[in-house]
Amino acid sequence: MNYWNLFYIALRAILSNKMRTFLTMLGMIIGVSSVITMLAIGQGSKRSIREQISEMGSNMVMIHPNRGRMGGVRMSSADMQVLKAKDFEDLQKECPHISAITPQVSSSGQLINGIKNAPTTVYGVNEDYLNIRRYKVDKGSFFSDEHVKTYAKVAVIGTTVVNNLFDEETDPIGKVIRFNKIPVTIVGVLESKGSNSMGQDQDDIVLMPYTTVQKRILAQTHFQSIVASATNEKDTELAVEEISAVLRRNHQITGDKEDDFDIRSQEELVSTLTSTTDMMTVLLACIAGISLLVGGIGIMNIMFVSVTERTKEIGLRMSIGAKEKHIMLQFLIEAIMISISGGLIGVLFGLLASYLVNFLAGWPVYIQGWSVLLSFAVCTTAGIFFGWYPARKAARLDPIEAIRYE
Amino acid sequence: MANKSIIDINNLTRNFQVGDETVHALRGVSFSIQEGEFVTIMGTSGSGKSTLLNILGCLDTPTGGNYLLDGESVGNMSKDQRAEYRNRKIGFIFQSYNLLSRTTALDNVALPLLYNGFVNKAQRIERAKQALIDVGLSNRMYHFSNQMSGGQQQRVAIARALVNNPVIILADEATGNLDTRTSFEILSLFQDLHQSGKTIIFVTHNPELSQYSSRTILLRDGKIISDTYNSHPLSAAETLAKLPNIDL
Numbered sequence: 341m342n343y344w345n346l347f348y349i350a351l352r353a354i355l356s357n358k359m360r361t362f363l364t365m366l367g368m369i370i371g372v373s374s375v376i377t378m379l380a381i382g383q384g385s386k387r388s389i390r391e392q393i394s395e396m397g398s399n400m401v402m403i404h405p406n407r408g409r410m411g412g413v414r415m416s417s418a419d420m421q422v423l424k425a426k427d428f429e430d431l432q433k434e435c436p437h438i439s440a441i442t443p444q445v446s447s448s449g450q451l452i453n454g455i456k457n458a459p460t461t462v463y464g465v466n467e468d469y470l471n472i473r474r475y476k477v478d479k480g481s482f483f484s485d486e487h488v489k490t491y492a493k494v495a496v497i498g499t500t501v502v503n504n505l506f507d508e509e510t511d512p513i514g515k516v517i518r519f520n521k522i523p524v525t526i527v528g529v530l531e532s533k534g535s536n537s538m539g540q541d542q543d544d545i546v547l548m549p550y551t552t553v554q555k556r557i558l559a560q561t562h563f564q565s566i567v568a569s570a571t572n573e574k575d576t577e578l579a580v581e582e583i584s585a586v587l588r589r590n591h592q593i594t595g596d597k598e599d600d601f602d603i604r605s606q607e608e609l610v611s612t613l614t615s616t617t618d619m620m621t622v623l624l625a626c627i628a629g630i631s632l633l634v635g636g637i638g639i640m641n642i643m644f645v646s647v648t649e650r651t652k653e654i655g656l657r658m659s660i661g662a663k664e665k666h667i668m669l670q671f672l673i674e675a676i677m678i679s680i681s682g683g684l685i686g687v688l689f690g691l692l693a694s695y696l697v698n699f700l701a702g703w704p705v706y707i708q709g710w711s712v713l714l715s716f717a718v719c720t721t722a723g724i725f726f727g728w729y730p731a732r733k734a735a736r737l738d739p740i741e742a743i744r745y746e
Numbered sequence: 747m748a749n750k751s752i753i754d755i756n757n758l759t760r761n762f763q764v765g766d767e768t769v770h771a772l773r774g775v776s777f778s779i780q781e782g783e784f785v786t787i788m789g790t791s792g793s794g795k796s797t798l799l800n801i802l803g804c805l806d807t808p809t810g811g812n813y814l815l816d817g818e819s820v821g822n823m824s825k826d827q828r829a830e831y832r833n834r835k836i837g838f839i840f841q842s843y844n845l846l847s848r849t850t851a852l853d854n855v856a857l858p859l860l861y862n863g864f865v866n867k868a869q870r871i872e873r874a875k876q877a878l879i880d881v882g883l884s885n886r887m888y889h890f891s892n893q894m895s896g897g898q899q900q901r902v903a904i905a906r907a908l909v910n911n912p913v914i915i916l917a918d919e920a921t922g923n924l925d926t927r928t929s930f931e932i933l934s935l936f937q938d939l940h941q942s943g944k945t946i947i948f949v950t951h952n953p954e955l956s957q958y959s960s961r962t963i964l965l966r967d968g969k970i971i972s973d974t975y976n977s978h979p980l981s982a983a984e985t986l987a988k989l990p991n992i993d994l
């Protein structure tokens with residue numbers, strides 16, 4: 341027996357019953373493409389949320405006073421005089437996994453420029469703040485170390501503040517505005533960042549040297565918080581440990597006494613937020629899994645029915661001299677050809693559908709290689725197995741039994 | 747005559763188990779058929795004709811008895827060897843044609859050769875064409891089987907049975923689905939094949955048709971009740987000429 345003949349026979353069988361071939365392929369196409377699309381939507385939204393968060397700086401670490409202490413009287417954390425200049429200096433010196441660190445103090449008030457004014461919050465920080473929060477200076481420059489040391493009355497502002505206080509034609513650099521009656525010179529304007537994923541306008545911001553805010557506005561020596569950047573995302577936990585060690589030492593907290601400070605990393609925020617999207621991905625994966633199962637069962641059914649319906653044909657082929665292995669190989673080749681081409685078309689449709697979802701509905705999609713591979717593999721395996729198995733059963737009959745089969 | 751024995755069966759039995767009941771379709775059948783014979787196996791419906799022919803065609807296995815085909819004992823053959831025998835030595839013709847639908851006459855006829863490793867593509871097409879010419883379908887080679895009349899389909903089936911140049915042709919009620927006129931055309935074709943030297947076993951329930959062969963084996967309830975030779979078989983072609991021509 342020339343085995344090329346079997347390819348020829350299989351191809352003939354596929355081409356001579358186009359409807360059956362089409363229906364079989366349809367099962368594969370729907371199974372594969374729906375799974376790919378679902379997973380692409382799930383992954384897409386998860387990624388987009390992650391991206392938005394990491395825009396804010398995913399390796400950020402925030403240190404606040406711990407509100408739980410102070411003998412049962414709950415106080416605003418900002419009023420607790422826990423974080424001192426020495427803490428900041430020690431953290432800056434002693435923590436190898438921190439790449440940037442700034443104290444933070446803030447004060448709310450009214451900004452006034454002539455007849456224009458806007459309510460705002462002024463943040464007292466140092467130069468590292470730019471790095472930590474991923475801001476860039478667009479015009480002018482950021483205030484210098486020298487400004488920090490001399491409590492200089494200078495500010496860097498965001499574009500929303502610029503629009504609130506100045507005409508379009510006016511260059512804000514060098515202009516003097518007032519914050520709670522204190523004249524402040526604008527030295528720089530930040531590049532616009534737009535809104536963050538929680539809808540906050542990140543351009544409505546006024547930054548001043550922390551020393552200035554402490555001494556001239558708040559008249560206090562402690563910080564409301566200290567914000568730092570870990571050397572990279574993976575080092576966040578190490579950085580948190582280092583910070584904790586330094587602060588416990590400085591604050592003389594020993595043994596199992598409760599910390600008077602609270603350290604939070606952006607990573608935690610990321611994981612809370614992504615857990616929601618994780619749930620959605622799980623949900624979509626379940627739907628995809630069910631589609632895969634239904635697709636597989638559909639493939640099984642059509643293959644089973646079409647092979648069973650072809651028992652007579654199998655009997656005829658055997659009656660004119662086909663051996664069991666010829667029948668099995670023929671059906672295996674047919675099943676492979678149909679399953680693989682159906683699977684490939686399914687992949688194509690899945691990619692197309694994902695693209696259309698993105699294009700028409702504007703949903704973020706992300707196609708992962710493994711989802712394509714998985715759905716393709718499951719469907720083609722189902723197709724091949726259920727194309728081959730019933731044929732094997734039929735090929736084991738006596739020819740006359742198969743021919744008589746109704 | 748120093749004729750060679752093509753088929754030799756001895757005390758063949760075949761039982762079918764239907765629920766608790768055993769159906770004795772063949773109850774010990776023995777005969778031998780020489781090369782060049784044209785044998786009619788006759789009997790009423792249910793007498794065991796098909797069961798016998800299926801066993802002779804290696805499509806079914808007997809419950810008991812011996813079967814020598816072209817000198818080889820079929821009982822000792824493996825499944826694959828029987829498949830090879832069906833492919834090389836036997837041409838089987840079914841009452842219901844059993845052609846592949848949506849497939850041309852030529853491809854249907856060439857099918858047995860696809861399972862024969864010693865025939866290449868050119869030979870395959872050449873031989874299939876010749877077989878179709880032999881059965882009078884030279885102008886229908888590329889027609890689909892399901893677009894043909896019953897008589898034409900049976901001719902395709904006969905061509906398919908001839909294409910491997912078998913030692914014996916087995917036909918089970920080959921004219922059973924056809925009108926009188928077409929039946930005689932097919933019968934005449936079998937007589938021509940017989941004339942050219944083919945060995946033929948022709949199964950029918952119609953006593954009239956037994957007059958056209960050289961030997962008649964009568965079957966009843968799975969047993970042979972008579973086995974007679976006919977020295978002057980009628981000519982199907984002549985009978986056909988005498989039939990009123992209603993095609994006009």
Ligand SMILES: Nc1ncnc2c1ncn2[C@@H]1O[C@H](COP(=O)(O)OP(=O)(O)O)[C@@H](O)[C@H]1O
Binds near residue numbers: 762769793794795796
């Ligand atoms: N596959 C089968 N299962 C059960 N009984 C069968 C089977 N094939 C044939 N028979 C029985 O064997 C007997 C002979 O059948 P068959 O050879 O088809 O007769 P014929 O072809 O002469 O009409 C009948 O009684 C029939 O019912």
Ligand SMILES: [Mg+2]
Binds near residue numbers: 795796919
């Ligand atoms: Mg019968």
